[in-house]
Amino acid sequence: MLKGAVSLVTGGASGLGKATVEHLVKQGSKVVICDLPSSKGSELSKTLGEDKSTFVPVNVTSEQDVQQALEVTKAKYGKLNNIVNCAGIGVAYKTYNFNKNRAHSLEDFAKVITVNTIGTFNVIRLGVGLIGQNEADKDGQRGVVVNTASVAAYDGQMGQVAYAASKGGIVGMTLPLARDLASQGIRVVTIAPGLFRTPLLISLPEKVIAFLEKSVPFPSRLGDPKEYAQLVESVIGNPMLNGETIRLDGALRMQP
Numbered sequence: 001m002l003k004g005a006v007s008l009v010t011g012g013a014s015g016l017g018k019a020t021v022e023h024l025v026k027q028g029s030k031v032v033i034c035d036l037p038s039s040k041g042s043e044l045s046k047t048l049g050e051d052k053s054t055f056v057p058v059n060v061t062s063e064q065d066v067q068q069a070l071e072v073t074k075a076k077y078g079k080l081n082n083i084v085n086c087a088g089i090g091v092a093y094k095t096y097n098f099n100k101n102r103a104h105s106l107e108d109f110a111k112v113i114t115v116n117t118i119g120t121f122n123v124i125r126l127g128v129g130l131i132g133q134n135e136a137d138k139d140g141q142r143g144v145v146v147n148t149a150s151v152a153a154y155d156g157q158m159g160q161v162a163y164a165a166s167k168g169g170i171v172g173m174t175l176p177l178a179r180d181l182a183s184q185g186i187r188v189v190t191i192a193p194g195l196f197r198t199p200l201l202i203s204l205p206e207k208v209i210a211f212l213e214k215s216v217p218f219p220s221r222l223g224d225p226k227e228y229a230q231l232v233e234s235v236i237g238n239p240m241l242n243g244e245t246i247r248l249d250g251a252l253r254m255q256p
């Protein structure tokens, strides 16, 4: 399924995106790594081999950047089969800080929605144009889009109002996207990870990580980003998975 395929991974220079890039390359896909210019995407591509992977500096919120990445994809590999949206950010502020009489800044809220929700949609709306040019396989399929939400879309903790809203937006757009793109044989599936050992997660205070880790019923540990990449492969490989969000969380339900 992945042998000979071409995949574009946003946020591909770190954490879940990086593990996905490495896994897809191992399975025989060419991969376009899209991440911020400041990221380590270029080094990653060199390590994996520049024939198998290409880094394109991309801010997912920019139409021009995403178009540029699609042009590079077409010029270098001739087609696009899969998009995996991993780029994302978070902030941790309560809705109102009653100690300082200060409301959550609207700028912070908007920033998270812009990168996580609008950025994800921006990449999909432009990228499916290229996927749609593929010849359909015998099942009528032309390609697959995999998004990354979070369990915070369902049980966001205090201080996660912006992040949870941004991820809820991704969960909410999954079915209408799948419906919009069905006529072209493009599937859309979202993964809602629990807690994975990535630079984003380990930037939380150690105490918080230890508490969160213990709250995962089984296995009671942080997930390995490779386990996320393994699910991406399964989603791409299973033609009946569509329009759905899958929790990947060891049965975690986060506490308030």
Ligand SMILES: CC(=O)CC(=O)SCCNC(=O)CCNC(=O)[C@H](O)C(C)(C)COP(=O)(O)OP(=O)(O)OC[C@H]1O[C@@H](n2cnc3c(N)ncnc32)[C@H](O)[C@@H]1OP(=O)(O)O
Residues within 6 Å of the ligand: 090, 092, 093, 094, 095, 096, 097, 098, 099, 100, 102, 103, 104, 105, 149, 150, 151, 152, 157, 158, 159, 160, 193, 194, 195, 200, 201, 204, 212
């Ligand atoms: C990554 C994934 O996808 C998976 C996950 O979800 S993993 C789970 C991640 N969970 C989180 O990140 C939890 C986020 N929440 C928190 O960290 C905390 O609830 C919190 C920091 C937001 C508040 O902590 P707290 O100690 O209960 O609140 P509080 O004492 O009111 O605020 C602590 C500090 O937060 C900041 N703060 C809180 N509310 C704020 C606001 N509305 N505006 C600006 N700053 C604020 C301030 O710096 C404040 O310090 P001061 O009191 O000195 O001003």
Ligand SMILES: NC(=O)C1=CN([C@@H]2O[C@H](COP(=O)(O)OP(=O)(O)OC[C@H]3O[C@@H](n4cnc5c(N)ncnc54)[C@H](O)[C@@H]3O)[C@@H](O)[C@H]2O)C=CC1
Residues within 6 Å of the ligand: 010, 011, 012, 013, 014, 015, 016, 017, 034, 035, 036, 039, 058, 059, 060, 061, 086, 087, 088, 089, 115, 119, 148, 149, 150, 151, 192, 193, 194, 195, 196, 197, 198, 199, 200, 201
């Ligand atoms: N680590 C975890 O436990 C969980 C992570 N997630 C989600 O998984 C995704 C990946 O997260 P991690 O790998 O943990 O984080 P990470 O911080 O390791 O990687 C995120 C990558 O996205 C890139 N990025 C950020 N803003 C961007 C933008 N505007 N344009 C292009 N690239 C941008 C960053 O440069 C970084 O390389 C995020 O969407 C995150 O919200 C969801 C649930 C749990």
